[in-house]
Amino acid sequence: RAKDRGKNNFQFYSAYMSQHAAKMLALESSLRRALEREELVLYYQGKVETRTGRITGVESLVRWQHPELGLLCPDQFIPLAEETGLIVPLSKWVLRQACMQICAWQRENLPPLTVAVNLSARQFTEDYLLEDTAQTLRELGMDPTLLELEITESMMMHNPERTIQILQGLKAMGIRIAIDDFGIGYSSLSHLRQFPIDIIKIDRSFIQDVPGDPADEAITEAIIAMGKSLKITVVAEGVEKIEQLQFLSDRSCEEIQGYFFSRPLPAEEFTKLLWKNLAPVAIVKKRPVAKQ
Numbered sequence: 001r002a003k004d005r006g007k008n009n010f011q012f013y014s015a016y017m018s019q020h021a022a023k024m025l026a027l028e029s030s031l032r033r034a035l036e037r038e039e040l041v042l043y044y045q046g047k048v049e050t051r052t053g054r055i056t057g058v059e060s061l062v063r064w065q066h067p068e069l070g071l072l073c074p075d076q077f078i079p080l081a082e083e084t085g086l087i088v089p090l091s092k093w094v095l096r097q098a099c100m101q102i103c104a105w106q107r108e109n110l111p112p113l114t115v116a117v118n119l120s121a122r123q124f125t126e127d128y129l130l131e132d133t134a135q136t137l138r139e140l141g142m143d144p145t146l147l148e149l150e151i152t153e154s155m156m157m158h159n160p161e162r163t164i165q166i167l168q169g170l171k172a173m174g175i176r177i178a179i180d181d182f183g184i185g186y187s188s189l190s191h192l193r194q195f196p197i198d199i200i201k202i203d204r205s206f207i208q209d210v211p212g213d214p215a216d217e218a219i220t221e222a223i224i225a226m227g228k229s230l231k232i233t234v235v236a237e238g239v240e241k242i243e244q245l246q247f248l249s250d251r252s253c254e255e256i257q258g259y260f261f262s263r264p265l266p267a268e269e270f271t272k273l274l275w276k277n278l279a280p281v282a283i284v285k286k287r288p289v290a291k292q
């Protein structure tokens with residue numbers, strides 16, 4: 001009977017919920033320990049100048065070296081960190097670690113590199129963001145113009161007035177601002193103009209089927225053209241194949257990021273890549289695009 005089935009469903013549901021809750025609780029306490037035991041690791045992926053093949057900067061991408069579960073990706077623990085508030089100490093650690101790494105590369109006399117740090121929604125609206133960031137830069141004696149902070153469209157649109165305020169504060173310090181995963185959110189182009197943005201990163205879902213998919217090609221071209229006229233640097237994310245690189249190079253997309261050039265790597269491995277990149281090779285040559 002329906003009534004019994006309902007009851008069974010409820011039992012099943014609550015069993016599932018308590019199992020889920022128990023799992024979350026266990027993860028929360030192990031993430032808390034992970035922060036204390038320094039089980040978090042930063043990986044780095046290069047951002048490459050399309051024209052020259054030169055690495056201009058890196059994006060820091062956090063990983064959790066879990067003692068039992070192995071290497072965990074951000075999608076497996078960032079949402080939990082946001083829910084529990086652990087995102088606050090986690091983000092402080094990430095920012096500091098990323099900046100320390102940039103300073104370490106500077107001491108090795110490598111060419112100056114920018115470092116991009118992903119901000120979480122929760123961190124972005126907190127008052128301590130400006131102060132904390134300023135303090136970290138000051139303590140490390142790092143040039144603020146080498147730091148880029150990545151935010152998403154949804155973070156910007158949640159409270160545009162407040163966003164403009166925060167971004168202006170960061171800009172005043174010399175920090176550069178990037179919009180991550182651009183194109184999948186709901187920010188209108190007229191909105192975009194109001195924000196002090198330095199960099200747009202085209203979401204990899206548009207790059208995936210380029211060249212080939214006419215709609216994705218058109219969107220990609222439009223974002224590149226818009227970046228040019230607004231004097232915003234455009235970076236294409238998720239470049240995996242030479243055909244994608246050629247398409248982007250032909251349309252003068254300034255920078256690319258993706259597996260084609262390098263996967264995210266631990267600092268030590270990335271250092272080797274940096275030394276090799278002192279004599280970069282341009283992989284494709286720009287070709288004129290026929291106008292229809």
Ligand code: C2E
Pocket residue numbers: 045060061062073074075078094118119120150180181204237238239240257258259260264
């Ligand atoms: P994101 O900022 O858009 O970073 C790019 C993601 O795409 C990374 O995934 C990277 O490994 C992946 N990727 C790069 N090139 C390619 C490619 O050619 N093909 C494909 N299929 N994927 C590529 P990852 O490292 O798993 O990070 C996922 C997301 O987690 C990031 O997306 C970012 O939003 C977030 N995240 C990473 N590190 C942090 C952090 O320190 N703090 C916060 N709040 N979020 C972070």
Ligand code: MG
Pocket residue numbers: 059118150180
């Ligand atoms: Mg990012």
Ligand code: MG
Pocket residue numbers: 180181201203204237
């Ligand atoms: Mg992205």
Ligand code: MG
Pocket residue numbers: 180181
């Ligand atoms: Mg993202």
